[in-house]
Amino acid sequence: MINAVPLEWVLTVSAALFCIGLFGALSRRNMVGILMGVELMLNSVNINLVAFWRYLEPRFITGQTFALFVITVAAAEAAVGLAMIIAIYRNWATVNADDVDSMKG
């Protein structure tokens, strides 16, 4: 893998996935869609961490450990975020982010 694929190809894929996720998180109206964009961004960060671990310090586990913690936090974030979406749907009967504006000044 190291000899066949240079590091910057992996970094390019990761950056492209991050930007796709960023566009989704910024532009979708559906709150579940926003959360899916955030998940894509977290995945791209994990690709970056694993790639740097593999190419720079494969003998140590720090990179993989960090990626595992990112996965943990992403799972927690998804659980809480989806619970919030369900609670908001119950009170406002909408899942569109721009309809929930009760804190608007």
Place this chain on the structure above:
Amino acid sequence: MELLIQIIFFLLAALILGAGVMVVAVRNIIHSALWLIGSFFGVGALYLLLEAEFLAVVQVLVYVGAVSILILFAIMLTRDVSGQGERLLFQRWWLALLVAITLFAAVITPTLLAQSWNVVPPTGPIEPGQPTGIAGALELGRGFVHEFLLHFEIAGVLLLVALIGAIVIAFEERNRRRKVLTLAEEHELRKRREQTSDANASESALSAPGHPISQSE
């Protein structure tokens, strides 16, 4: 062999990015979630290609197994399935597109042009205590009970807190809960509704031709 790895890498990159684009572009939110599962699978396979087997398994278990099912359940509970006639994106979505493309250019230009990445993995004499080869699940497990013990436990506490928080946020009190009809009750209700609408229709059909006044009422 190298060519094969390159081909696999490009296929995986196409899968990840294509599925990612479909996630943000598809109108139906359920299709979007299914494409997200495809993207997660591609990332897991990329981990396998990068020789991080344990992470690949965790990716499939946590993302494909748990997070995507959670998302599908949330979509099912909020019942905004097709999104027909709704705007998919915000009005100023082109601004988000501009931000994303600008960020991509700003990140990737110095990465590719101003930096040479022909990194050599640290070679030289390996000291007796130092690990050799690629760290796998064995080293990872050993690290979790030695040097990363505190982080590991904090992650466990975080998951517990998130679990309790999710239950508290999504909890609905019993007296506020909407009544869910059983199949028989729903059938009964529909029958009654049809009867009343039939009666209304026949009534209006009777009254319509001869009594123009009743129409205006």
